[in-house]
Amino acid sequence: MKNFEKIPTVFTVLFLFVTGFVFAxxxxxxxxxxxxxxxxxxxxxxxxxxxxxxxxxxxxxxxxxxxxxxxxxxxxxxxxxxxxxxxxGHNQKIPYVFIPTSIKNYSTKSFPNTFIKKIEKKRWSYEIELSNGIDLEFDRKGNFTKIDD
The missing domain is CATH 3.40.1420.30 (Inhibitor of vertebrate lysozyme, Ivy)
Incomplete structure (x- = not known):
């Protein structure tokens, strides 16, 4: 009998899940x-x-x-x-105007013959991809943290 008590809960969760896909x-x-x-x-x-x-x-x-x-x-x-x-940028150099200065400076100084072709702002960090395929990570303040594999 206990298993039958869970059925309304399961149907409710399933309904919310399915309607999420319909309306999203x-x-x-x-x-x-x-x-x-x-x-x-x-x-x-x-x-x-x-x-x-x-x-x-x-x-x-x-x-x-x-x-x-x-x-x-x-x-x-x-x-x-x-x-x-x-x-x-899909393999093109993206504009540098909006990129934090510390990120621009680090990438230009450390990788002089490359350019930033992609940048993503996350909640606590930035990730950039250079034209040579190297991915770099920075903290929210723009300080270099690591090269990402």
């Missing part, structure tokens, strides 16, 4: 629907590159992130408030 959907949006901070970031750092498409990633609880593919091949991801999370 990506959808294409226009440039005007981006948060203002994302539009400002794109305008300041990617002059001349127009968005090819913009995807709004929705979860049950609301908007999770925005993904912007630019006409120059670069991709930028923003959080729900329009703050940049990741910039992927």
């Amino acid at each position: 959907q990506d959808k294409a949006i226009s440039y005007n629907q981006l948060p203002q901070s994302a539009k400002t970031f794109l305008g300041s750092n990617f002059k001349g590159a127009k968005p090819s498409y913009i995807i709004e990633d929705r979860e049950i609880y609301g908007i999770d992130e925005y993904k912007v593919q630019l006409s120059n091949g670069m991709k930028v991801e923003f959080d729900s408030k329009g703050n940049w999370k990741k910039v992927d």
Whole structure:
């Protein structure tokens, strides 16, 4: 009899799990629907590159992130408030304007014949990928922590 008492709980959890997939959907949006901070970031750092498409990633609880593919091949991801999370140059040099100075200085000095082609801002750190394939990690203040394998 105890096993039958758990059935409503199992069905409730299963229902929430399934409805999460149904309502969590990506959808294409226009440039005007981006948060203002994302539009400002794109305008300041990617002059001349127009968005090819913009995807709004929705979860049950609301908007999770925005993904912007630019006409120059670069991709930028923003959080729900329009703050940049990741910039992927797809083997191109990304603009250095928004990258913390200590990260720019370290990568330029330590790896002089390379450029940053990808950067990701995480909760407590930054990860960058250089043009020679080396991945570097930095703490939130931009101090070098390690070379990532």
